[in-house]
Each structure stands twice: as structure tokens, then as C-alpha cells.
Amino acid sequence: MDIGLQAITVVDLVGAVAESLRADRPAGSVICTHLATATTSDAAAWIAVREGEGAEVMWSHPNGPVVDSLTAAALAALDNAGAGSLTRLRVPRIGEVALLAPSELPGTGPSGALRLLALAKRKGFSADDVELLNACLPAMTMMLAPVVATSERQRRANARVEAAKDLGLSERELEVLQLLSQGLLATSIASRLALSPRTVHKHLGNIYFKLGVHDRLVAVKVALAHGLVSEEA
Numbered sequence: 001m002d003i004g005l006q007a008i009t010v011v012d013l014v015g016a017v018a019e020s021l022r023a024d025r026p027a028g029s030v031i032c033t034h035l036a037t038a039t040t041s042d043a044a045a046w047i048a049v050r051e052g053e054g055a056e057v058m059w060s061h062p063n064g065p066v067v068d069s070l071t072a073a074a075l076a077a078l079d080n081a082g083a084g085s086l087t088r089l090r091v092p093r094i095g096e097v098a099l100l101a102p103s104e105l106p107g108t109g110p111s112g113a114l115r116l117l118a119l120a121k122r123k124g125f126s127a128d129d130v131e132l133l134n135a136c137l138p139a140m141t142m143m144l145a146p147v148v149a150t151s152e153r154q155r156r157a158n159a160r161v162e163a164a165k166d167l168g169l170s171e172r173e174l175e176v177l178q179l180l181s182q183g184l185l186a187t188s189i190a191s192r193l194a195l196s197p198r199t200v201h202k203h204l205g206n207i208y209f210k211l212g213v214h215d216r217l218v219a220v221k222v223a224l225a226h227g228l229v230s231e232e233a
Contacts (some may be wrong), residue, residue: 006135009038014139017147026154027147029059031117035100035136036061039129041119042095045070048151049078049114058151066094066120072098074118086133086143088125095122098133102141115148156230163227168210174228176203181220181229 013034020027028046036044043066046059055075058065073091077099087099117140121129164174172193176215179189188198204216213219222227 001094006132009132010135010139012135013038014143017143021143021146021150022154024150026059026151029061030146031090031147032059032061035133036119038132039098039119039121039125041098041121042121043067043070045074045118046151047071047074047116047118049075049116065130069094070097070118070120073120074116078114078116084137086130086137088130091120093122096120096124096127098130100133100137100140102137102144115144123135156227160228167228169227170229171209173203173207173210175221176200177182177207177219180204180207180216181223187200 002084006217011199013031015152016034017027020030032044032046035041044061045057045067048058049055055071057067057071069091073094074097077087077089085101087101089097089099091158092098098119098121100119102115119125119133125133160174160178161171164171169177175193176189179192184192186197186200186204189195190197193200195203206220208214209223211219220229
């Protein structure tokens with residue numbers, strides 16, 4: 001690949017990720033899509049590997065059965081994926097797999113998870129593809145910490161929403177509960193959410209009933225136990 005085109009691709013990647021981070025959108029998804037498109041890969045997956053929990057596909061492009069095979073191949077080759085390096089291997093049925101391991105591995109971000117970008121290409125990666133992926137590694141290293149931080153915030157937010165659904169809490173009740181956990185009084189919560197104090201008190205009554213509690217301190221304790229709010233909320 002011409003060095004100029006390679007540089008443009010890297011700059012475009014950095015710009016797209018930076019814009020995603022500014023908007024607090026999933027930057028890992030941007031990396032997957034950008035590099036899958038640039039290398040004409042059949043699939044890409046941004047994978048988090050947490051000790052004791054196995055692997056989780058945070059983002060993939062596109063979605064489909066091949067992502068499961070790609071994740072399994074990435075895990076099998078994890079010991080050979082050196083920090084700050086590109087690892088390539090042949091995998092039956094999905095072709096060649098490329099693993100990009102930014103140099104902060106392991107333990108970057110609040111979860112202490114390993115992060116890998118896995119790409120699959122049935123026809124195999126060309127010399128130009130390999131040069132481009134190697135050129136992108138320093139940029140990925142530079143961006144990894146904020147990308148992981150954004151990803152983890154979204155992961156926790158999604159987990160809170162699911163936990164709230166299980167307990168029958170509405171989105172508004174979850175918002176009220178999160179502000180309650182920060183020590184805000186009903187009047188302050190009302191001001192923050194542009195509601196009347198009466199409406200906030202009604203939400204609080206519903207929250208206490210659904211959590212089976214009678215006061216704010218116990219409500220926050222139960223919310224923490226169920227992952228509805230976090231310690232740093």
C-alpha cells in the first residue's frame with residue numbers, strides 16, 4: 001500500500017474514534033468497522049477477556065455465526081498474542097485470522113480485561129493489509145485507554161438497565177434512583193430532571209415499593225447490591 005494512502009487510513013481511524021469518544025459513542029465498534037472495511041475482512045470483533053469470566057464480544061462487524069468462530073480462534077491464540085504485536089493464524093472454515101493486541105495489554109481500563117481486535121478474511125490478508133494493520137497498532141495503543149473507559153461505562157449502563165427491568169423499574173425511576181444514590185434530596189432531583197417535587201416523591205414511593213424497602217439508605221444499599229447504581233455514581 002502506498003505510504004500516503006496508509007497514512008490517510010490511520011488518520012481517518014483516529015479521527016473517527018476521536019469523534020465517537022467526544023459523542024460518548026462505542027468507539028470499539030468504530031475500530032472494528034473501520035479496519036474491517038480497510039482490509040476487506042469478512043468479520044471483525046473487539047473482544048474483552050476477563051479473568052474468571054471468559055471472553056465477551058463487545059462489538060463486532062458484521063454480526064453473525066462467523067464471530068463465534070473468530071472469538072474461539074482468538075482465545076486459542078491468546079498466549080501467542082504479544083503486546084503491541086500482530087499475530088496471524090489459519091483457522092478452518094473462516095480462513096486467516098489476524099489478532100491485534102495493543103501494548104497496554106493486560107489490565108487496561110477499570111475492568112482489568114485483556115483487549116484484542118480480531119479480524120477474519122477467508123482469502124487471507126495481503127502484504128498491504130498486514131502493513132496497514134501494523135501501522136494502526138500505535139494509534140490503537142494511544143486510543144485504547146479512553147476507548148476502554150467509554151466501553152466500560154456503556155457496559156455498566158446497559159447492565160443497570162437490564163437489572164432495572166428485572167425489578168420492574170422504569171427508566172425514569174432508575175434515573176431518580178441513581179441521583180438518590182449520589183445523596184441528592186427530592187427537591188434537587190426534581191430540579192435536575194425538570195420534574196415537580198411531587199412527581200419525584202411519587203417515583204420514590206414506587207422505587208421503595210419495588211425494592212421492598214422503606215427509606216433511602218436501604219434503597220441505595222439494595223440498588224448497589226443489584227448493580228442498579230455504582231459506587232462512583
